[in-house]
Amino acid sequence: MSVTTRTHDADSDGADLPGDVSIASAQPRGANGRFMRVVRQTGEDEDGLPADRFLDREISWLQFNERVLQLAADESVPLLERARFLAIFTSNLDEFFMVRVAGLKRRIATGLAVRSASGLEPREVLDQIALVAHELQSMQTTVYKEQVQPALEEEGISIVRWDELSDDERAQLSEFFVDQVFPVLTPLAVDPAHPFPYISGLSLNLAVLLLNPKTGKEHFARVKVPPLLPRLIHIEPEAGEPVTADLFDTRFVPLEDVIAAHLDSLFPGMEVQEHFTFRVTRNEDLEVEEDDAENILKALEKELTRRRFGPPVRLEVDETMDDHVLDMLVRELGVSDSEVYRLPAPLDLRSLNIVADIERSDLHYPPFRGQTHPDLAPAESSKAAEVIPVIRDKDVLLQHPYDSFSTSVQAFIEQAAADPRVQAIKQTLYRTSGDSPIVDALIDAAEAGKQVLALVEIKARFDEQNNISWARKLEHAGVHVVYGIVGLKTHAKLCMVVRQEQDGTLRRYCHVGTGNYNGKTARLYEDFGLLTSDPQVGEDVAKLFNQLSGFAPRSRFKRLLVAPRSVRSGLIERIDAEIAHSKAGKKGLVQFKVNSIVDEQVIDALYRASQAGVHVDLWVRGICALRPGVEGLSENITVHSILGRFLEHSRVFHFGGGGKPEVFIGSADMMHRNLDRRVEALVSVSDPRHLQQLTGLLAKGASGDYAHWDLGPDGRWVRVSTAEDGTPLPDLQSTLIEEHTKRRRKARRR
Known part of the structure; x- marks a missing residue:
């Protein structure tokens, strides 16, 4: 098309x-x-x-x-x-x-x-x-x-300001203020006896100008909007209102408006002249010198405390804020003029998540819930099938969220924990949910006497505190908890189960994925995972876990590419092979599906491939530092992006191989941090069915038949949402939902 x-x-x-x-x-x-x-x-x-x-x-x-x-x-x-x-x-x-x-x-x-x-x-x-x-x-x-x-507002959903409320609604909210808000507020004055207060990152604040009627002197105070209360307060229908369609309209008022309307109760005896909202963004990146830290867990806990006091990098203010108030904030916070963002209220539109959670099916995407992969359960059932017997016979390639995470990966780990023949479970945990069934399964396995190793990446950005908590909980249950290799984050998505079979032999069952072991995000993130009992994969995964928990620096891998040693070099080696195929008169082909591509060595290899006549297609969700379509450099490279209801998160690497395709899936993006400062793992896919599924997906993404963005040589992205005849292009994710549904129906009819 x-x-x-x-x-x-x-x-x-x-x-x-x-x-x-x-x-x-x-x-x-x-x-x-x-x-x-x-x-x-x-x-x-x-x-x-x-x-x-x-x-x-x-x-x-x-x-x-x-x-x-x-x-x-x-x-x-x-x-x-x-x-x-x-x-x-x-x-x-x-x-x-x-x-x-x-x-x-x-x-x-x-x-x-x-x-x-x-x-x-x-x-x-x-x-x-x-x-x-x-x-x-x-x-x-x-x-x-x-x-x-x-x-x-046309749909009856509105965010109103205080002056738009009726008297009864104001009375209702005043009662809410007295009961729920006033007790947790801490007004902070600024004067010679009260220094300018610390403003926490991303907190919403009221800058309040006060006048002392006795002295005529102006004062400044800061009131923090409590982060533990809902930012948008739902206004209940007025008592006695007739039952009409309008009764079911949903109205909210910002919490800061409720506080602002009651500032006189916070400063009795003072006259409230003006108030303005503002918000500060601070440096919250972490630095832990691991070589100097005897215990990385304690070092990170200390650094997390420091992070709260990082220097400001952005100041957002109500566009109506007086210049002299703004000047004081700029001076006290130490930000530059270019770091000040004047915006109309309400600030911080993260609050729209509250609106987006309203139960109005007509205003949401059609409901969707991933179902059990047909290889795991040919017949429809709400109960997870036995996973290990299936993958003993064949590999299973999962694509979440189209394939259920809970009845596949989660079930695999839970069943392994309960299986008396399973002797050991080894697992990486980068980000996991707050009530993780997988963590619970590992604890159950350890308490049952199994050998359990959990590699917890406590430096996963913004999940550090959560992962520290899980690490402590796992340790207390008897799980062997390690934190990987000093100087490297462990970003690989790996699980290995060692089971004694009926004939007495030990067999390894593995999962290698592109996404985290998080059941909640698995319903929103698009990711691939391979369940396999292939001996070569099992041997490779075992070697990698030995590297992570002990000392095995010279391990060699057969089915895995592992960063920081071999992901970049392995991919460039295969790009060079495509160049050789092209020069030999065969059709060279390289296709990547990644979140980001920044690494200069990989980009230069792709440029060389383009110059040699290899067709290069890149499907990039986020950052792309490569210039496509430049004559003499990259005219054989196309770059596109697809966004939608699911976060495109999987990483897939396809090399045409002169007629013999080679495909890898895994955790690594083409960025310096992934290739040089993280432990990453890509696994080669061997089953012809899975190769067809992966290459078919890449072909769809490259076809131009679905709504997408194209990157031009000038560095600008252009949205392409209509076909040549003006009709809207279909959404790829919606198409995949239909295809996976049909695949399951077909499997059940067999």
Whole structure:
């Protein structure tokens, strides 16, 4: 199917928005409104490749969040899901500032920052981030105020301000304030006896101007909006209101409005003159010197305490805030003018998650729940089938969330824990849910006398405290808990079960995946997992666990590529093989499905492949530092992105092999941290059925037959949502839901 690829000038890119305003462009703008080049280097490097061949990774990440914003602006997306995408946009941007911007500022301050691969000096990168981030936050406001909020109101869902409430509603909320809010508020004054208070990261605050009527002196105070209370307060229908359709309208009022309306009760005897909301983002990246830490668990716990007091990197304020109040905040917090974001209230649109949770099926995606993979349960059943007997006979390739996680991976581990013939279970845990059945199963196995090893990655960003808690709980139950190799995060997704068979032999059953052992995110993240009892895979996984828990630095692997030693080199070796196939007159083909591709060595290998005539297709959800479609460099490379109701999270690597395809799945993205500073594992897929499934998925993603974004040589992403005849392109994830449903029906009819 041919598709319409719209051309965009410098002032037009992305979804159409009201008022002839377009979402922030993929390229930063200069003062004249034209797009600036993010690459300053010219000429060629020692390999003969152009020096400006890399796009800036930070700007590319902001472009990814722009695509999330475009989904919020898309009227074909169900309304409450659009509200959810606005909340996701906010959360994404928060993390970007807490980690990427904060880390860049820290490197600049310590003198460790260097020119980026895109050619920008560190402070130039910060300047470009500020330009694009300001534009994106402004556009988020436009999408919310002019599109999503009016559409919600048409459906009877509204966020109202205090002055829009009736007297009865105000009385209701005043009672709520007295009972639930007032007891947990702590107003903090600022004067010679009270220094400027510490403002915690991502907290919402009220800056309050007060007047002492006796002295005529003006004072400043800060009131923190309690984070443990709902940010949006549901307004109950008024008593005695007649039963009409309007009765079922859903109305919310921001918690900060309720607090602001009762500030006089917090400052009796003072006159409240004005109040404004503001929010601070702080550096929340972690640094743990593992070589100097005798106990990494204790070192990380100490660093988590320090993280709360990281320096500010962004200040968001109500656009109505007085200049002298803003000047004081800027001075006391130590932020620069470019780090100040003036935005209309309400700030922090993460609160829209509350709206998105409203039970209105007509405003959500159609309900979907993954079902048991047909290889595990040919007949429909609510009970998980016995997994180990199935994978003793054949490999099972799972694709979540289309295939149920609970009746496959979770059932595999739970059944192994209860199986008297199982002697040992080894498991990596990077991120897991707060009430993890898998952790419970490992505890049950240890208490039953099995040898259980849990490799808990306690440095998983923003899950550190949760993982520390699980590590303590597992240790107390008798599980052998280790934290991997010093200096490396363990990001590999591995589980191995050692079972004594009826003939007395020991057999290894393994799961190698692309996603975390988290039953909750497995319903939202698209991931692959391989269940297998293949002896070579079992031998490789056993060797890798021995590396992680003991000393086995010289292990060699047959079916696995393992970072930091062999993922990059193994993939480049296979890219080079495709180059050789192309030069020999065969069709070279390389296809990657990844979250991000930044690594310069891998990108340069792909450039060489393109120059040799190899067709390279990249399916990238997030960051892409490669420039596709550049004549003489990358005209044989295409880059596209697909976003939707599920987070595209799997990593798949396909090499055409001159007619003999080779496919890997695993945990590694093409980034320096994954390839150099993490333990990652990719497993080769051998079953012809699974090769067909994986290559078929990659072919769908590359076909242009489904709604997607294309990356151009200028570094800008263009959304392609309609076919040549103007009809909407279908959604790939919806198509996969239908295909998996049909596959299960077909299996049950056999």
